[in-house]
Amino acid sequence: MKNIRLFCKQKPTVDQKVVSDLVRWLRERDCNIYIDPDTGELIGETATCSKEEVPANSELIIVLGGDGTLLNVARIAHPHNVPILGVNFGTLGFLTETTLGELYPTLESVLNKECKIEQRMLLNASLWRGDTKMHDFNALNDIVINKGALARIIDLTVQVNDQPMTSYRADGLIIATPTGSTAYSLSAGGPIIHPSMEALVLSPICPFTLTNRPIVVPDTSRIKVQLTKRHEDEDVRITLDGKVGCAMKSGDILAAEKTQVSIKLVQAPGKNYYQTLRKKLHWGSTAE
Numbered sequence: 001m002k003n004i005r006l007f008c009k010q011k012p013t014v015d016q017k018v019v020s021d022l023v024r025w026l027r028e029r030d031c032n033i034y035i036d037p038d039t040g041e042l043i044g045e046t047a048t049c050s051k052e053e054v055p056a057n058s059e060l061i062i063v064l065g066g067d068g069t070l071l072n073v074a075r076i077a078h079p080h081n082v083p084i085l086g087v088n089f090g091t092l093g094f095l096t097e098t099t100l101g102e103l104y105p106t107l108e109s110v111l112n113k114e115c116k117i118e119q120r121m122l123l124n125a126s127l128w129r130g131d132t133k134m135h136d137f138n139a140l141n142d143i144v145i146n147k148g149a150l151a152r153i154i155d156l157t158v159q160v161n162d163q164p165m166t167s168y169r170a171d172g173l174i175i176a177t178p179t180g181s182t183a184y185s186l187s188a189g190g191p192i193i194h195p196s197m198e199a200l201v202l203s204p205i206c207p208f209t210l211t212n213r214p215i216v217v218p219d220t221s222r223i224k225v226q227l228t229k230r231h232e233d234e235d236v237r238i239t240l241d242g243k244v245g246c247a248m249k250s251g252d253i254l255a256a257e258k259t260q261v262s263i264k265l266v267q268a269p270g271k272n273y274y275q276t277l278r279k280k281l282h283w284g285s286t287a288e
Helices: 016-027 037-043 067-080 101-113 272-278
Strands: 003-008 032-034 060-065 084-088 116-119 122-127 131-140 142-147 156-161 163-170 172-176 199-205 217-219 221-225 238-239 244-247 253-258 263-267
Touching: 003 016, 003 067, 016 032, 016 037, 016 060, 060 067, 067 084, 067 131, 067 263, 084 101, 116 244, 122 142, 122 238, 131 142, 131 163, 131 238, 131 244, 142 156, 142 253, 156 172, 163 172, 163 199, 172 221
Parallel strands: 003 032, 003 060, 060 084, 084 263
Antiparallel strands: 116 263, 122 131, 122 253, 142 172, 142 238, 156 163, 156 221, 172 199, 199 217, 221 253, 238 244
């Protein structure tokens, strides 16, 4: 892996010296580094690609930042099917699990092709208004339909594989991948799903009916969610990975299903999913 695209969150999150040292270390190993204008400005170098570009010959993507930065990069990198190494400079770090102290040993294993690559499912979401596709997005964590701060409780009908499943009266609905099961869905009472599981979870947000519980469905499911006609001119939005989104109007249908191409994440040597859960969720720690 000699052609590497570097993404980094800007100061004060990522220090200039950290980026400069990393670029120098990689070049000493004959790696070709692609940097965007913001990163180039940070380390005083000329950019070699645009901000949202992944050069066609890229073999590895390094992300310096938090989970939010990696989620942004995942949408950009998805069509290229290039492994992503996330280095945590954020707060939680479920996805960017490699610490700065582990960066160089992990890179050594990557360059020597000794690392483990995990496949993570992506969701595609399309918003339909009648017969017109209004928007099309991909999400690594989740798709969220929710009401605005001043909107009333919303009514949603859900079909799975064109079969009616249920109707929700709730503040919203989360459709999450296994990767996203430890994000917003977990806060809404959804289960934790191992990333290797071929499943999706639908978690209602503060449902009006107590029996409306999160449900796990196969990852082959085609999910359709319609906002009922009674919500004319109300503030309802669709959000993908907490980053991008669009308005959802009365009668609109959100169609969601797994994409054909997954995201590849580099796993740091000596780490596993259960270790990450114990650390991030403080499992097994002594109550004080």
